[in-house]
Amino acid sequence: MNRGRVFSGARPTGRQHLGNYLGAIQNYVSLQEAYECIYCIVDIHALTTLEDTDRLQENIHEMMLDWLAAGLDPQKSILFVQSDVPEVMELYTLLGMLTPLGWLTRVPTFKEKARMQPHNINYGLVGYPVLMTADIALYRADTIPVGEDQLPHLELAREIMRRFNHLFGETFPEPRAKLTQFPLVLGLDGARKMSKSYNNYIELAASPEETLKRVMTAVTDPARRYRSDPGRPEVCNVYSLHHFFTAPRLDEIASQCRAAEIGCVDCKKLLAQGINAALEPFRHRRAELAARPQHVVEVLNDGARRAQAIAAQTLAEVKERMGLMPGAAR
Ligand code: SF4
Numbered sequence: 001m002n003r004g005r006v007f008s009g010a011r012p013t014g015r016q017h018l019g020n021y022l023g024a025i026q027n028y029v030s031l032q033e034a035y036e037c038i039y040c041i042v043d044i045h046a047l048t049t050l051e052d053t054d055r056l057q058e059n060i061h062e063m064m065l066d067w068l069a070a071g072l073d074p075q076k077s078i079l080f081v082q083s084d085v086p087e088v089m090e091l092y093t094l095l096g097m098l099t100p101l102g103w104l105t106r107v108p109t110f111k112e113k114a115r116m117q118p119h120n121i122n123y124g125l126v127g128y129p130v131l132m133t134a135d136i137a138l139y140r141a142d143t144i145p146v147g148e149d150q151l152p153h154l155e156l157a158r159e160i161m162r163r164f165n166h167l168f169g170e171t172f173p174e175p176r177a178k179l180t181q182f183p184l185v186l187g188l189d190g191a192r193k194m195s196k197s198y199n200n201y202i203e204l205a206a207s208p209e210e211t212l213k214r215v216m217t218a219v220t221d222p223a224r225r226y227r228s229d230p231g232r233p234e235v236c237n238v239y240s241l242h243h244f245f246t247a248p249r250l251d252e253i254a255s256q257c258r259a260a261e262i263g264c265v266d267c268k269k270l271l272a273q274g275i276n277a278a279l280e281p282f283r284h285r286r287a288e289l290a291a292r293p294q295h296v297v298e299v300l301n302d303g304a305r306r307a308q309a310i311a312a313q314t315l316a317e318v319k320e321r322m323g324l325m326p327g328a329a330r
Helices: 018-031 056-070 087-096 101-105 108-116 123-138 148-168 208-216 237-245 247-258 264-290 293-321
Strands: 005-010 036-041 077-081 143-146 176-179
Touching: 005 018, 005 123, 018 036, 018 056, 018 143, 018 237, 036 056, 056 077, 056 264, 056 293, 077 293, 087 123, 087 293, 101 123, 101 148, 108 123, 123 148, 123 293, 143 148, 148 176, 148 293, 208 264, 237 247, 237 264, 247 264, 264 293
Parallel strands: 005 036, 005 143, 036 077, 143 176
Antiparallel strands: none
16 A cells, blocks of 8 residues: 655644644544554744743753653654754755745744744744755655645645745655644633643643632633533633543533533533543543653654654755765865
8 A cells, every 4th residue: 555654743732732733633643544643742843932941951851751641652753853853954944045035924823923922033933844854855845734724834835845846856746744633722711722821721641639729719600600500611711621631421411500500610520520430541541651751862862763764865856856866076
């Protein structure tokens, strides 16, 4: 079977939360069965917005523990850290030579990031899509899992690769989007996407007690002020989270809420129980992995070695096509 090659990268954000799991990691795990997958922790990308790198290595380690415990399998996928394969920087530079600046400055995320960190509009921020293109092109990935909002980024990567192919000959397969309907997982504030930046998250690796404590802080139906008030599950984020963790009881919870037969405290306890039950096997595996820190190092080293074998071949071909012939007699 000629399986396509998937590439996806994620920033080293440390311990993962429910939003990461439901929105990306679950999908990564299932893609392993049908594709040759390359998953990368993109530490160089992180430097475009990170000012403090003290915890970078710890974050990489913790994130990889979560990935492995969630079912990413180094026997099936290549798992590695972006900077461990330095060829990506060389390809990034080379692709930068053929990417018009205008393509980059009109990218909406660049404008947004520039607005968010006006004191640090660095060169890397503008070049971000070129580095992303280099990530995909280096491994000649042909399938990229994306949500609808990321389609413009992928289109830009395709344009850069098309330009290279046009100028220097067919080298890169144009990657196709593998559109995935990622569920929108709101944070405990019920207003914004679950994210570490908003401190509205529940970590996958949290203890059952911590999970309960976090769930208890969740915003519910704001119109339900007293236990005797009927609630509106359709506007309550606790109810949305029940979809993922207590699905067989959804109808029952909704009708009890509308009839004020269940209070929000009990409803949250039910949700915390559901989350804890669903994550119990994950947490068990994670604890086992955490007891062997060398294992993560070995997985990442092996992943980097396998990724580099592909990268070196691509880069040699790119340089030759561009007329760069290291060691040539001149
Ligand atoms: Fe939300 Fe549950 Fe309270 Fe209803 S009972 S408002 S679904 S937390």
